[in-house]
Amino acid sequence: MAGSKIGIDLGGTNFRVAIVGDNNEIVTHRKEHVGEPRDPATIVERCARVVEDLAGGRGGTVGVGIAAMLRGREGDISVSPHLRWRDVPFGKMLAKRLGPSFSVGVYNDVNAIVYGEGVAGAARGSRDVLGVFVGTGIGGGLIVNGQLVEGASNTAGEIGHCKVRWDDDAAPCACGNRGCVEAYCGGSYVQARVQKELAAGAKSKALELAGGVIENVNPGHVDQAAADGDDYALALWSELAPLLAATLGNAIAVLNPDKLVLGGGFLGRAPTLYQLVETTLEIVGNRPSQEAVTVVPAALGDDAGLVGSASLAAGGVSLVPR
Numbered sequence: 621m622a623g624s625k626i627g628i629d630l631g632g633t634n635f636r637v638a639i640v641g642d643n644n645e646i647v648t649h650r651k652e653h654v655g656e657p658r659d660p661a662t663i664v665e666r667c668a669r670v671v672e673d674l675a676g677g678r679g680g681t682v683g684v685g686i687a688a689m690l691r692g693r694e695g696d697i698s699v700s701p702h703l704r705w706r707d708v709p710f711g712k713m714l715a716k717r718l719g720p721s722f723s724v725g726v727y728n729d730v731n732a733i734v735y736g737e738g739v740a741g742a743a744r745g746s747r748d749v750l751g752v753f754v755g756t757g758i759g760g761g762l763i764v765n766g767q768l769v770e771g772a773s774n775t776a777g778e779i780g781h782c783k784v785r786w787d788d789d790a791a792p793c794a795c796g797n798r799g800c801v802e803a804y805c806g807g808s809y810v811q812a813r814v815q816k817e818l819a820a821g822a823k824s825k826a827l828e829l830a831g832g833v834i835e836n837v838n839p840g841h842v843d844q845a846a847a848d849g850d851d852y853a854l855a856l857w858s859e860l861a862p863l864l865a866a867t868l869g870n871a872i873a874v875l876n877p878d879k880l881v882l883g884g885g886f887l888g889r890a891p892t893l894y895q896l897v898e899t900t901l902e903i904v905g906n907r908p909s910q911e912a913v914t915v916v917p918a919a920l921g922d923d924a925g926l927v928g929s930a931s932l933a934a935g936g937v938s939l940v941p942r
């Protein structure tokens with residue numbers, strides 16, 4: 621092997637650095653709290669030190685998955701709300717700090733996760749993959765013909781901002797637009813809606829499951845309540861599942877993937893909603909494309925981004941030029 625294959629998962633709370641093996645397994649890794657200060661120079665230096673330490677004097681390829689909007693293909697960050705960064709040439713800073721024995725690639729975190737699931741996880745061996753992750757918001761990524769698709773402005777796969785409503789009452793989305801599927805089915809939106817409706821007098825077992833404290837009710841409680849036959853939870857899930865299923869079905873009709881990987885901190889832990897989305901998708905989907913796709917739950921958890929970014933960089937995808 622020419623050098624170490626290294627993945628970095630840089631989030632707003634923690635960053636992880638891993639050496640990834642020839643079979644895309646994590647050989648060793650280290651996790652650090654981002655904390656403060658979190659200015660780019662400090663974070664670059666901290667990441668570089670862990671990389672050098674784990675690489676043990678060898679060079680290699682370094683792929684970074686970051687929760688950010690990227691500009692161009694050279695690791696320039698347009699905005700990262702989690703890190704509170706704007707217009708940061710992160711890839712160039714890290715490449716300069718690490719020096720010529722390392723090559724650096726920078727990727728959107730969800731793209732890295734989907735690629736990781738593609739090379740070593742739930743969609744291993746698949747050529748055409750759509751990955752959709754429903755957490756606080758909704759993110760997605762695409763692999764077409766075995767290649768990650770980033771799009772003309774790095775927003776390919778942003779399925780969360782597909783429109784499901786467009787009237788004056790359409791729900792506002794964090795992207796600044798209205799009526800996005802994320803504004804209905806994203807975990808933070810679901811949580812806010814449920815808490816608001818409970819405060820207004822709605823009755824649900826979700827409240828009991830949350831210890832009777834409205835502020836503690838989360839989408840997981842709603843999912844459990846739905847599993848227990850709670851009317852409120854079942855009605856809500858019956859409203860939301862078709863919105864998500866129709867969005868997925870539309871994407872499948874366009875992309876014709878052989879695997880649809882579903883995961884995320886909300887949907888991955890909401891088996892009742894997951895099942896309802898899957899059965900609704902079978903009804904609403906376009907038959908020829910629907911018959912070709914297998915729906916699979918994400919398999920690698922927090923390791924997916926590390927494996928994906930390391931593999932993308934090792935494959936020479938979007939490396940930062942010196």
Ligand SMILES: [Zn+2]
Pocket residue numbers: 780781793794795796797798800802803
């Ligand atoms: Zn949106």
